Amino acid sequence: MIAIDTKIKRGSGELAVLALLDQEPLHGYEISKRIAQVSGGVLQFNLASLYPLLYRMEKRGWVKGKWEEAQSGRKRRNYHLTRNGKKQLAPLRAEWGMFFQALHRIAGVAHAG
Amino acid sequence: MPDNQELIRERLGNLGLGTCREEEIFRELSDHVADHAAALEARGVPRDAAVRAALDSVFNWPEFREEILSAETEEAIMNYRTKVLWLPALCALTLSNVMLALIQVFGPPPHFYWFYTGKSMQPMIAFFVPWLISQPVVGAVAAYWSRRAGGALRHQLLAALAPVIALLGLFVLILPFSMVLDKHVAHNIRLTAFLVLTVVWVLLPSVPLLIGAAPFLRKPRPQSS
Numbered sequence: 001m002i003a004i005d006t007k008i009k010r011g012s013g014e015l016a017v018l019a020l021l022d023q024e025p026l027h028g029y030e031i032s033k034r035i036a037q038v039s040g041g042v043l044q045f046n047l048a049s050l051y052p053l054l055y056r057m058e059k060r061g062w063v064k065g066k067w068e069e070a071q072s073g074r075k076r077r078n079y080h081l082t083r084n085g086k087k088q089l090a091p092l093r094a095e096w097g098m099f100f101q102a103l104h105r106i107a108g109v110a111h112a113g
Numbered sequence: 114m115p116d117n118q119e120l121i122r123e124r125l126g127n128l129g130l131g132t133c134r135e136e137e138i139f140r141e142l143s144d145h146v147a148d149h150a151a152a153l154e155a156r157g158v159p160r161d162a163a164v165r166a167a168l169d170s171v172f173n174w175p176e177f178r179e180e181i182l183s184a185e186t187e188e189a190i191m192n193y194r195t196k197v198l199w200l201p202a203l204c205a206l207t208l209s210n211v212m213l214a215l216i217q218v219f220g221p222p223p224h225f226y227w228f229y230t231g232k233s234m235q236p237m238i239a240f241f242v243p244w245l246i247s248q249p250v251v252g253a254v255a256a257y258w259s260r261r262a263g264g265a266l267r268h269q270l271l272a273a274l275a276p277v278i279a280l281l282g283l284f285v286l287i288l289p290f291s292m293v294l295d296k297h298v299a300h301n302i303r304l305t306a307f308l309v310l311t312v313v314w315v316l317l318p319s320v321p322l323l324i325g326a327a328p329f330l331r332k333p334r335p336q337s338s
Contacts, residue, residue: 028141029148046170047145051138052180059184065141077141 013053014062015092016043021063021081022089028054031079054079062088117143117150117164124174130185138181175263197264202275205255209276209318212247220244238313248318249325251276256326266332273326277315284310 016035020026026034031054032045045053057063062085065077081089121142128135146167153163171177179196223239255272264272271278288307 027144029145032145047142047149047167048171048173048177048180051142051145052177052184055138055181055184076144077137 012043012096013045013049014057015089015096017053017057017079018062018081018085018089018092021079022086025066025068025078025080027076027078057085061085117146120164120168121146124168124171125178125181128178128182128185130182134185173265179263194268196262197259197268198272201255201258201262201264201268201272204258205251205272205275205322206279208254209248209251212251213241213244216241216244216247238309240313240317245318245321248276248321252322252325253329254325256329260329260331266330269326269330273322273330274319277319277322281311281315284315 013035016039017031020031020034020038028050032050036044054063054065058065058079061082063079064082065079067075068078070076118139121139125139125142128138130138146164149167149170150160150163153166154160158166220241220243223241226238226240252273255275256269259269259272284307288303291303
């Protein structure tokens with residue numbers, strides 16, 4: 001498995017989190033699990049890389065953490081995508097799309113899709 | 114065994130964010146550790162080992178703490194590397210050079226070692242012994258500062274050795290320029306001078322710098338409140 005550089009991971013993390021939360025609200029551990037699953041283990045966020053990212057996004061008003069009771073009865077802090085966060089999603093997608101197209105033109109990096 | 118929240122609090126210390134927000138952060142992180150540990154337990158890892166492994170997924174707790182604080186204030190007042198490396202290194206560099214300047218002005222003259230160059234005896238090496246004696250203090254200050262700021266062992270070492278690393282960088286930069294620009298001195302003499310300067314101003318002062326730093330070199334401890 002290829003380890004992704006921390007800076008790339010951080011940059012892409014915002015998009016990954018926003019895209020996941022666009023589908024449904026999730027708590028931190030579930031976010032890290034989904035990112036690892038969907039990316040086939042290429043992107044992995046642990047305690048130290050995920051929460052500063054979430055807190056920063058929350059400060060910017062892109063996501064909102066709410067303590068909610070899970071089906072198990074346990075209270076979890078679920079992150080919800082805010083209207084402001086939703087607005088960020090399209091430009092971020094476009095920005096990363098352009099980035100990969102540029103890399104493809106320069107270095108022949110093609111996406112797997 | 115203490116609960117996860119307590120273990121995280123021990124490692125992160127007081128965040129200074131207000132009781133309510135801190136409690137919320139510790140609780141949330143503790144939930145994450147519990148989930149991670151439960152996933153490991155499900156794969157057959159014993160409970161204690163699973164919790165330890167979940168906590169060990171954070172390689173550097175002081176850095177994690179800084180990241181949380183930076184995210185919470187949404188401004189990197191001073192980034193982690195500046196605090197643990199650049200500032201102590203700059204302090205060591207300044208202190209070392211100030212000491213050298215003072216010793217050159219007020220101290221005893223340097224010890225010259227003479228070499229026979231084929232035609233005559235030439236002064237090749239100048240030792241400022243009082244300056245060398247003063248270097249453990251510089252190493253100690255830099256290593257202590259870096260450690261207090263939460264620097265890893267490598268940051269403490271690099272900060273303590275900053276004065277000699279800077280000189281080595283300077284010599285390495287000057288050598289090719291002098292070879293191109295100054296055509297009056299033969300290349301072999303310049304290379305010899307480079308080696309002699311490296312030994313006298315880099316390798317030799319490294320020893321007292323490291324001696325001074327040694328008592329303070331330690332792996333960073335989790336900060337407590």
